[in-house]
Amino acid sequence: MIKAGIIGSTGYAGQELVRLLMQHKDAEIVWYGSRSYIDQKYYDVFHNMFEIVDADCMDDNMEELAEKADVIFTATPQGLCSSLVSEEVLSKTKIIDLSADFRIKDADRYEEWYGIKHPSRDFIKEAVYGLCEINREDVKKARLIANPGCYPTCSILSIYPMAKEGLIDMDTIIIDAKSGTSGAGRGAKVNNLYCEVNENIKAYGVASHRHTPEIEDQLGYASEQQVVLNFTPHLVPMNRGILVSAYASLKEDVTYEKVKSIYDSYYKKEKFVRVLPENVCPETRWVEGSNYVDLNFKIDQRTGRIIMMGAMDNLVKGAAGQAVQNMNLMFGLPETEGLELVPMFP
Amino acid sequence: MIKAGIIGSTGYAGQELVRLLMQHKDAEIVWYGSRSYIDQKYYDVFHNMFEIVDADCMDDNMEELAEKADVIFTATPQGLCSSLVSEEVLSKTKIIDLSADFRIKDADRYEEWYGIKHPSRDFIKEAVYGLCEINREDVKKARLIANPGCYPTCSILSIYPMAKEGLIDMDTIIIDAKSGTSGAGRGAKVNNLYCEVNENIKAYGVASHRHTPEIEDQLGYASEQQVVLNFTPHLVPMNRGILVSAYASLKEDVTYEKVKSIYDSYYKKEKFVRVLPENVCPETRWVEGSNYVDLNFKIDQRTGRIIMMGAMDNLVKGAAGQAVQNMNLMFGLPETEGLELVPMFP
């Protein structure tokens, strides 16, 4: 039985981790970290957990936790995990960091986009970018996982086969993404109040969102060239779900069949990636509560572009589910364990 | 492995049955009945099932199905199950009927409230009202289960202990209930369009809703007297969930502690009923996707009334989950099998 600790267990991603781990037969939670709710019953914060979780919320003590836990999930704001990690900690336990601290290999670039100083640059190199479908072998051997961002997970998986195969002009990529509101976190901000989000859609972080360099880096590795792209996220009045519509110019004339066979070859064996039948667009409702990413594409002969589309649950494949998937790989368990959740509709 | 057939598998309750049975380790679905989508892939109707269910939708053939299935779920409009059931069918298989056909023991009363003729009155007596928490032993031995209605399940469980203990005046019961829109079904009606339901709340079926006699009957059995009550359902702009606020006059002065101990004595051992801590009101968000019913009550000394409250997921405990719970009991499985789903939030 894997002993897991969660630092930041009372955010939306942290709570989703609790939901998933409670249904995982080879893991148990030994630490419900939460600075905001120390000594309160976890079920007082999330009543869905009443009679399921009896533990109290505890302070975020990485040292103590390293003694108790086989794996620590940090579902915390940027800068926290990187300030707590150390060789001593990593010698005792594994860390899966759901924040951005170890996702960008170039520390200067991280500091520029995130506006904070990186406190543990030495560990950046060691950290493995935990997008299992792409880095599976490295994940298995990792001590420190940089769990991918929600938008990057969906964006990268949507575009990856075309980038890797060199079929699109990497200078023409535009990613227009839409997210449910749980992605904005559980902080008490006027802008996230029900009446402010409901009956509204807006773009935010235009040309400046922090997930941009993460996507650029990974697509850069795939295409073996430097990538600069446009990424525009939008806030949608729904709880969960991310939808990506990505555009790029095709470098050559390709048929639907050709591209379909490429996507199939990349993802056919992937349990959590579903390449949909022709003309079926991904929709967030079909993946809710599950670890699936649904993908499809459309070739527009008129403009010579391909539209690559992806849908997933931002809290599962975009955060907690992917973290569990990484945990499974790191501990030699079946990759799908605890994640074979059928999407819930409606 | 229990072989299960579903007649009416493409409604919301039918599809929820599929979701639950796909995650049930001792059952498999052998028949996806759907008049509307015959010969289409089930996943073409519900894309969440892509790569999970590969079967086609089939016609609703009870005869043929009785040969193949150990249990048949009928998630169909009133009148269908009762027109198909027969001694021959029941000699070969068990039936769990999610419609109202066998819920009312008095056939005249059924016909009066439902406005249709009951085609198989003989089976009404045999049918067991499948509210497991109350009729567990009878359910275990049943061939034919009348799976309770969504509103009745939540209403009855909320009021039952007070009725059974004789602590409330049964002539004073008023049930004000609120339901998510999946309860209205998947039929293409203008009134259920997104723009008609969103940003709206309304009462419907005031003083005439068909779930009224079902609630009255069961509370009548509990209190051993005839019960006439007010039941008012409301439609709420959300997908899932039922909330019940029930009012009744107390027959004597009782303390919070007294009533709490009664509710606990009825439900402490019940896995799917959670009596919440004092002053925590049930909310539908805390049970979504799960088979839980959350209950609580408040005594109003000023008016001498008790307010009894319940929340549950109408598609799970109010339909498909309860059906699976009944199946588990009928086949000697652990009652919770396939139903230990942690509520999903947000």
Place this chain on the structure above:
Amino acid sequence: MIKAGIIGSTGYAGQELVRLLMQHKDAEIVWYGSRSYIDQKYYDVFHNMFEIVDADCMDDNMEELAEKADVIFTATPQGLCSSLVSEEVLSKTKIIDLSADFRIKDADRYEEWYGIKHPSRDFIKEAVYGLCEINREDVKKARLIANPGCYPTCSILSIYPMAKEGLIDMDTIIIDAKSGTSGAGRGAKVNNLYCEVNENIKAYGVASHRHTPEIEDQLGYASEQQVVLNFTPHLVPMNRGILVSAYASLKEDVTYEKVKSIYDSYYKKEKFVRVLPENVCPETRWVEGSNYVDLNFKIDQRTGRIIMMGAMDNLVKGAAGQAVQNMNLMFGLPETEGLELVPMFP
């Protein structure tokens, strides 16, 4: 041109006042009071007002405002208006208070339910309860208006004719009310975040909500007896709207026609009260953005009860619209001026 000042102009009710007054041909706003946003452009807080309102937000200075304004609207938390009102202020200007400070004639009762000390008990007697349909003549002569609460407005208008005519047993009244989330205000609280409210319904303030004594008092005046009742509010995932379902036992057998004629006699001349055709239930979608209250009732012969129903927009008739209606009466303008807004659907 009436010069109007608003203290608390950046809450939802305050902003709705701005919307209505901008479309009122005989009033202009001279003061946008807002402690939270002093010196910021009003349109920076509410971008809908861009190019419509150019003013800055100002401090809440009642003294200064009394010099400038013919009428002051206080859309503020309890206790503020009552701490600022004085004979000097009222000698210079009129006040329409949207808080509860002057709604309860018995100051002890106010203090008990609201948990704060009333700082200006002397003015309670003078204040007129501004439910225009009932107190029209007094409103016309008032200097100080207690603008009714949202739930009370809808509840009282729904029940008033039956109470006044003595047709219901006043000891049996149960009001089950449902409100959109704008009623919870614009404060940054976790409980009002989008993901906490969406896909949820809950009761709150059960047997203890502060609008209870206000409803009891007004129905007490109507029935000329002391009234104690149950009032249960619920939070609904929608922006605007209040729906009331009220129950009471009939004191005698009455026909639909009899009750209809009573409601018609009370409300036929009322521009903002619509008694709907038989069997059409009030729904919040049909009044959104307007000053209408839609009413109807259903007699349940089985239980001897009447169900009285009302729907309105909590921010209009339940707050800002009613305040403007009061202003119109106080200044001798046509009562409907600036309020003839057709409900917006969908």
Place this chain on the structure above:
Amino acid sequence: MIKAGIIGSTGYAGQELVRLLMQHKDAEIVWYGSRSYIDQKYYDVFHNMFEIVDADCMDDNMEELAEKADVIFTATPQGLCSSLVSEEVLSKTKIIDLSADFRIKDADRYEEWYGIKHPSRDFIKEAVYGLCEINREDVKKARLIANPGCYPTCSILSIYPMAKEGLIDMDTIIIDAKSGTSGAGRGAKVNNLYCEVNENIKAYGVASHRHTPEIEDQLGYASEQQVVLNFTPHLVPMNRGILVSAYASLKEDVTYEKVKSIYDSYYKKEKFVRVLPENVCPETRWVEGSNYVDLNFKIDQRTGRIIMMGAMDNLVKGAAGQAVQNMNLMFGLPETEGLELVPMFP
């Protein structure tokens, strides 16, 4: 007083026309056309109109209507207006067609994209594309107006200044648009049910949506070259609102100030177009219920692209409001009459 007839008055756009015209002081509605609800009270279909509209729904008789009405609005599916228009009709009345029949000047192109035969090609030339901000002078003289589509209105106004000034590469335009569900119409379709739309976002009509040629044509006129672009609409779980995020490569280095001054020069005098302050993104909540289009842009130095953004209410500026704006121009009224509605929030 202008006498107006509406053919198709019981769709969402038709009903919005009724709402606007009821608040227009120089127009009255003389005909509520609706094939689906002939002889029913209009308020039976839309209860918001109870005690506001007393008329019955009538058949769609263009001949008879031409005798009675000064202007006919056709808020009908494609093909209807074009099959009813004639020289005789136009000699008696003016027509504002909210369908696509006369928007595309090249009839072959219309038939190709819409898949139907155009029954009155002769009138295409005469029809004026009623985007008032661009074709104001022609609108004033027109007998037949092609009221622009919802997506095209928002897309064209967002991009127009850059296209007209030749600052963007017209071969690089990608329009990613998002719409509320009222845009999908009031037809009873499973896909538009509450539970299918709620908690979901999806793209549809990818690389094939019918509004594509309309946008291309108008931007082609502006830039004086043939334009081929990508247009991807998405369905958002909200009632009203369209948001456009449009991308294009800049042809030269331009500063924020330069582009801002261009947008201002095009739109400063336009009452219904608001160019927002720097860094304020358009959001649909700020225009709801009004005729405004909110615009802004962001220059991305990294990619050399400009992101042009627009938000409006699809039923007002995107349909009924623009139709009234056209009517005002055609009849020599102030362009803003009946349209000075302050956006309603929340």
